[in-house]
Amino acid sequence: MSLKETDTEQIILNAAKEVFFKKGYDGARMQEIADEAGMNKALLHYYFRSKDKLFEAIFNDAFQRFVPKIVEKMISNISIEEKIEAFVDNYITVIMEVPQIPIFILTEINRNPERIVGMMKKVGMQPDLIIAGIQNDIDEGKIIDINPRHLLINILALCVFPFAGKPLMQIMLFNNNPGSYHDFLLERKKEVSQFIINSIKNK
Amino acid sequence: MSLKETDTEQIILNAAKEVFFKKGYDGARMQEIADEAGMNKALLHYYFRSKDKLFEAIFNDAFQRFVPKIVEKMISNISIEEKIEAFVDNYITVIMEVPQIPIFILTEINRNPERIVGMMKKVGMQPDLIIAGIQNDIDEGKIIDINPRHLLINILALCVFPFAGKPLMQIMLFNNNPGSYHDFLLERKKEVSQFIINSIKNK
């Protein structure tokens, strides 16, 4: 494999990511991806055979980033405060690097839910472990009695929603000022974990 | 206007809603909507001129349902507990009637953010009023000191996210069992308001 091959491949992937993120699968056009990549449309097919295959490559990568990567911390023996803080801070940080990912994943999973099943196995996500970890903290009296699934979804909701709803929130609450919204998202790292801890810690 | 006109129009709208909700604007096909409505494709154009116009009708209606309708309660003089409970319960109830709305709105707003500006005026949504109401409760010492925008987004996130992420959550946490997930969403009416109140009430 020559340098050029890897190079072209990467250029295509970057262009495809940009277009797929912005327009979604159905809205994306192979021609537009080719233009974005500065090359001929047929080259896309030469490297990736079809629109589907190219999309798959983008989706897989995005999905992996979307799945929280810090299960270990969630089931370790550190304090519940540290767990929450680590999870929220890490997750918001990761998403901020590619903030279009949440809405992209949510949209495409809605369009084709079957894909997830296979995807989950590949990524090796084990929500049961997190659930069990939470239950453990409850049993040990570290936090109040709460349905672990509700708590888990609450945490995810508070982290993810501001990104999924970004265009709406930015216009509604920040006069469409991107800078303000960016700062707001940074603030949330502390704000969200504080909000959660307040709610679940035993007094 | 004959009975038939209104009737056909409504049949088209229902069919269009179904298809647009499932596939989004780009994925939806006028032919598919016509099939769903059991009529000729040209009829859609006879009644709605274009795909855009038809979509607009669907989107406007969906957007109005997506915007919380209980601002009054949020700025009234009832206790903060009652406010939160009323808001959450009402909002989750409304969305459960048409649970596809959140992902649909989030997706389409991402595809075309400009639309919101005009839309907000039509619907008459005034987030500033809610913000001010929250600030008032803070000033009166009813709840802890918190950035009202964070609190507002937290509330929305906790209500909306489980619907936006439904396909993912249902598979990840409920073995793809729709009944279980439905019950789970019902539980959230109490769970979410409790979670919020726990977090913000002064001790």
Added chain:
DNA sequence: AAATAGTTTAACCAGATGGCAAAATTAATA
């Protein structure tokens, strides 16, 4: 019943879209 207006259908079109085959160009190998 004749005329008019409203509704529905069938047939079609121009442009776009994903994809492909073969030629042209460049790189690698002998």
Added chain:
DNA sequence: TATTAATTTTGCCATCTGGTTAAACTATTT
């Protein structure tokens, strides 16, 4: 350098898509 392999471009096609037009059909009015 000659030959083979890899990469890129050109040109094209079958299909689909939103949209239109004119004809057919139905209900209403006179």
